[in-house]
Amino acid sequence: MAEIKPKPKASEQPKKVTIDIGDGVAIPSKEDVGLFTAWRVAFFGAIGIIVFLALFKPDPYLKIMRFVPDGILVTFQVTVESILLALVLGLFTGLGRVSKNRFINGIASLYVEVIRGIPLLVQLFYIYFALGRIVKLPPITSAVFAMAICYGAYMGEIFRAGITSIPPGQTEAARSLGMTSSQSMYHVILPQAFKTILPPVGNEFVALLKDSSLVSILAVSDLLRRGREFASETFTYFETYTTVALVYLIITLFLSKLISIMEERIND
Amino acid sequence: MIKEDRRKMVEMQGVYKFFGTLKALNNVSLDIYDGEKVVIVGPSGSGKSTLLRSINKLEEIDAGSIIVDGFEINDPATNINKVREEVGMVFQQFNVFPHKSVLENLTLAQIVVRKRSKAEALEIARKLLKKVGILDKADNKPHKLSGGQQQRVAIARALAMQPKLMLFDEPTSALDPEMIGEVLDVMVTLAKEGMTMIVVTHEMGFAREVADRVIFMDEGRILETGTPEHFFSNPQHERTKQFMSQIL
Numbered sequence: 001m002a003e004i005k006p007k008p009k010a011s012e013q014p015k016k017v018t019i020d021i022g023d024g025v026a027i028p029s030k031e032d033v034g035l036f037t038a039w040r041v042a043f044f045g046a047i048g049i050i051v052f053l054a055l056f057k058p059d060p061y062l063k064i065m066r067f068v069p070d071g072i073l074v075t076f077q078v079t080v081e082s083i084l085l086a087l088v089l090g091l092f093t094g095l096g097r098v099s100k101n102r103f104i105n106g107i108a109s110l111y112v113e114v115i116r117g118i119p120l121l122v123q124l125f126y127i128y129f130a131l132g133r134i135v136k137l138p139p140i141t142s143a144v145f146a147m148a149i150c151y152g153a154y155m156g157e158i159f160r161a162g163i164t165s166i167p168p169g170q171t172e173a174a175r176s177l178g179m180t181s182s183q184s185m186y187h188v189i190l191p192q193a194f195k196t197i198l199p200p201v202g203n204e205f206v207a208l209l210k211d212s213s214l215v216s217i218l219a220v221s222d223l224l225r226r227g228r229e230f231a232s233e234t235f236t237y238f239e240t241y242t243t244v245a246l247v248y249l250i251i252t253l254f255l256s257k258l259i260s261i262m263e264e265r266i267n268d
Numbered sequence: 269m270i271k272e273d274r275r276k277m278v279e280m281q282g283v284y285k286f287f288g289t290l291k292a293l294n295n296v297s298l299d300i301y302d303g304e305k306v307v308i309v310g311p312s313g314s315g316k317s318t319l320l321r322s323i324n325k326l327e328e329i330d331a332g333s334i335i336v337d338g339f340e341i342n343d344p345a346t347n348i349n350k351v352r353e354e355v356g357m358v359f360q361q362f363n364v365f366p367h368k369s370v371l372e373n374l375t376l377a378q379i380v381v382r383k384r385s386k387a388e389a390l391e392i393a394r395k396l397l398k399k400v401g402i403l404d405k406a407d408n409k410p411h412k413l414s415g416g417q418q419q420r421v422a423i424a425r426a427l428a429m430q431p432k433l434m435l436f437d438e439p440t441s442a443l444d445p446e447m448i449g450e451v452l453d454v455m456v457t458l459a460k461e462g463m464t465m466i467v468v469t470h471e472m473g474f475a476r477e478v479a480d481r482v483i484f485m486d487e488g489r490i491l492e493t494g495t496p497e498h499f500f501s502n503p504q505h506e507r508t509k510q511f512m513s514q515i516l
C-alpha cells in the first residue's frame with residue numbers, strides 16, 4: 001500500500017495571478033494589437049479634433065478651452081487625493097478581510113458589502129450632507145472623503161485578492177523564522193502583493209477620475225462643472241460638452257497608456 | 269547510543285491532530301535529544317509533514333503536549349515567535365522570498381527578529397553563503413538561481429538565525445536529480461557539526477550516513493523506530509518491509 005506520489009517540480013511555479021476589474025478603461029498592451037490601434041485612433045483622433053476646432057472655430061471652442069483648465073486641475077486634485085485616501089482605506093480593509101479576527105473581519109466585510117450596494121451618486125450625496133451636519137468642510141474636502149470611502153471598498157477587494165494570491169508557503173517561511181504575523185505581512189507578503197495589485201489600482205485610478213465628474217453636483221468646480229458654468233452662460237451646450245468629453249477622453253487614454261507602460265516596467 | 273541524561277530538545281507526548289475526521293497524528297510520542305539526527309520516513313499521507321509542522325506550531329495540535337527547547341508550545345503563555353527563532357525550517361518548495369536578493373533573504377529575519385545590526389547580519393549572511401557554496405550569487409534575485417541553489421539559500425536563511433534545531437520537510441523531493449547531491453552535502457556537513465536535525469526524506473543514503481535514528485510513520489502513528497541499519501536489514505512490520513522495498 002505504500003506509495004510515493006510524484007512531487008511537483010520546482011519549475012511548476014504557481015500561475016501568475018491577474019486581477020481584472022473592468023470599470024476603468026481598457027489598458028492597452030503590446031500583444032493586443034487591435035486595441036493598440038484603437039487606442040491610437042481614439043487618442044490622436046481626439047487631439048486632432050480639439051486642435052482642429054480650436055484653429056478653425058475659435059469661437060466658441062477656444063473660449064471654452066480657455067475656461068475649463070481650472071476645472072481640469074480640480075478634477076486631478078479630487079482624483080489624486082481620493083485615490084490616496086482610498087488606498088489607505090483599501091489597505092486596512094484588505095487586511096481586515098484576510099484577518100482571522102472575526103470582529104475585524106466582520107467590520108471590513110460589512111463596509112465592503114454596504115458600499116458596494118449603494119450607487120456612487122447616492123453615497124456622494126449622503127456622505128456630503130452627513131458630513132455637513134457634523135463639521136463644516138469645504139465642498140472639495142467632503143467630496144474627496146465621499147469618493148475615498150466609496151473607492152476604499154473596491155480597493156479593499158483588490159488588496160484582499162493581492163494578499164491571497166501570494167502562496168501560503170511565503171507566510172509559513174516568514175513565521176518559521178520567528179516573524180510575527182504583522183512583520184511577515186509587512187516584509188514578505190505586501191511587497192509581493194504590490195505587483196499584482198498595481199494594475200487594478202491603476203485601473204481604479206482611471207475609473208475614479210471619470211467618476212469624479214459626479215462631484216460637479218456638489219458645488220465642486222471640476223472639469224464638468226466648469227463646462228456647465230460656461231454653457232449656461234453662453235448657451236453653447238453642444239460645443240461645450242463636445243469639448244469636455246474630448247478632454248476627459250484624452251486624459252483617460254493618456255493615463256491608461258501611462259499605466260500600461262508602468263506595468264511593463266514592473267514586470268521586468 | 270543515546271544517553272538518557274542528554275538534554276531533550278523536543279518532547280512530544282500523546283499528540284493528536286485531526287483534519288476533520290482524519291487522524292493525521294494518532295497518539296504520537298517522541299523525544300529528540302540535543303545533537304540528535306532523526307530521519308522520518310513513511311508513505312504519502314502518513315503524517316510526516318504534520319508531525320514536523322506541529323513542532324514549530326505551523327500546525328496546531330488537538331491533544332497532547334509538545335515541549336520544544338523547554339517551552340510547552342501550546343501553552344498560550346508561550347511566545348511562539350521566541351521558540352521559532354530557535355527552530356529553523358526548510359520546506360520542500362524552498363519558499364525563498366522572491367522579492368528579496370539572496371543576501372536580503374538571509375538578513376531579513378536577523379534584523380527584524382533577532383534585532384541584529386545590518387552590518388552584523390550581512391557578515392553572518394556572507395559567511396553562511398560561502399559555507400553553502402553560493403556566495404557568488406549573493407546579489408541575485410532567487411529566480412536567477414537553480415532549484416538546488418534556492419534550497420541552499422533557504423537552508424542558509426534558516427541557519428542565519430543560529431537555531432538550536434533544524435526541521436527539513438523533504439528538502440530534495442522538488443529538485444531535479446542532478447541537484448539533490450549539492451543540497452544533501454550541505455545537510456551532511458551541518459549534521460557533522462552537531463546540529464540537532466529532524467529530516468523527512470526518502471534519501472536512504474543520507475539516513476545511513478548521518479541518522480542516529482530512523483522513524484517509520486504510517487497512518488499518523490510511529491510504527492517502527494531503529495537505526496538506519498535496522499531498517500535496511502530487518503524491519504519488523506509488514507508495512508515497513510513493503511515501504512522499504514519500494515524506496516530502495
Ligand SMILES: Nc1ncnc2c1ncn2[C@@H]1O[C@H](COP(=O)(O)OP(=O)(O)OP(=O)(O)O)[C@@H](O)[C@H]1O
Nearest residue numbers: 005287290292310311312313314315316317318319
Ligand atoms: N491542511 C490540511 N487540511 C486537510 N487535510 C490535511 C491538511 N494537511 C494534511 N492533511 C491530511 O493529513 C494527512 C497527513 O498529511 P501529511 O502532509 O502530514 O502527510 P505526509 O506524510 O507529509 O505526506 P507526503 O509524503 O505526501 O508529504 C494526509 O491524509 C493529508 O491529506
Ligand SMILES: [Mg+2]
Nearest residue numbers: 316317318438
Ligand atoms: Mg509531507
